[in-house]
Amino acid sequence: MSRTLHAVHQVSRPTGLPTAENFAQVTEEIPALADGTALVENLYLSVDPYMRQEMDEGGWELNAPLEGRALGRVVESRTPALTVGELVAHRQAWRTHAVVAPDTVRRLPDLPGVPLSAHLSVLGGTGLSAYVGLTRIARLQPGEDLFVSAAAGGVGSAAGQLARLLGARRVVGSAGSAAKVRHLTERLGYDAAFDHHDAPVTELLRAAAPDGVDVYLDNVGGDHLEAAIDALRDRGRVAWCGAIAQYNSTQPPAAPRNLFDVVGKSLRLEGFLVRDHLDAQQELYAFLAPHIRSGRVVPDETVREGFDQVVGAFLGLFRGENTGKMIVKLGG
Ligand SMILES: NC(=O)c1ccc[n+]([C@@H]2O[C@H](COP(=O)([O-])OP(=O)(O)OC[C@H]3O[C@@H](n4cnc5c(N)ncnc54)[C@H](OP(=O)(O)O)[C@@H]3O)[C@@H](O)[C@H]2O)c1
Secondary structure, three states, rough: OOOOEEEEEOOOOOOOOHHHEEEEEEEOOOOOOOOOOOOEEEEEOOOOOOOOHOOOOOOOOOOOOOOOEEEEEEEEEEOOOOOOOEEEOOOOEEEEEEEHHHHHHHOOOOOOOOOOOOOOOOOHHHHHHHHHHHHOOOOOOOOOOOOOOOOEEHHHHHHHHHHHHHOOEEEEEEEHHHHHHHHHHHOOOOOEEEEEEOOOOHHHHHHOOOEEEEEEEEEHHHHHHHHHHHHHEEEEEEEOOOOHOOOOOOOOOOOOOOOOOOOOOOOOOEEOOOHHHHHHHHHHHHHHHHHHHHOOEEEEEEEEEEEHHHHHHHHHHHHOOEEEEEEOOOOO
């Protein structure tokens, strides 16, 4: 085994869209293991939209190891709590190896028939965000109609499939290309979908959901939230998960301009952070693993191979280059 590790550090802060020049790859010696630690070889790394906010002042430290989700295998251990060969999830991402203490990792359950990468996509924080947004925040009921934005992304691809299992009636999604729109309706259980570039989102949503919706899972914010407020029925609910339309913006958002309709329609708009709902993880395993095994639920993923793909994969999130969860696979 090589005694060096490769890592990506952030070296400068972006204004607006980040670029590859904001990052640098570094090579370091793997330190000798202290008692009570183990060495993990990373197998899959996560790139996520929230990392854009980490790039700003107050977030990630410059020229330092980064935080993020990773899956790896224990390859050396000086603690009885971690056995060589065990698969773990941890938060020392964007590097090939990590020295971990047992209380900083989560052992992955053995779920036969479930691919390892699913622990970053539909069974990971991404799928958990969709599950929590639908079940705990919006409290989606059987027979209700749902709109999901960025529906062909990580959270959105999980949300459409979960909504079907939860008994939603009509599920509508927005995405950024004709191919993604087809993917939503042909593969992910969406009843209708539109390309948000084609016209103002309010018009597109009115056409796709002419009778309105009960619930909106918001991944985009801005014009999508405005369209959803327009389409929601009285006493509808918004589970506000993210606002990717504004993460790179240097201007305050121009939409939603109809926020006061939240009052007129008695809507409930509630934001949430998945990290406050980690107690739902076991429930998600129990609910979804049998459906993944049976093939009814697909862990929808775009997998880039090789450590040198990390920065490009992250930047690709803001150009719509992923269908499903964007993941980087390391090793053979
Ligand atoms: N609250 C939480 O705890 C939590 C947890 C996880 C994720 N999130 C949030 O949930 C959202 C989805 O996360 P994810 O991990 O599943 O990422 P994702 O949807 O896979 O994110 C990338 C996708 O967002 C879309 N997008 C990018 N820029 C856009 C823009 N300016 N306007 C409209 N769409 C744009 C693109 O899809 P198209 O090609 O379809 O436009 C792109 O493929 C993000 O806002 C994220 O921050 C929140």
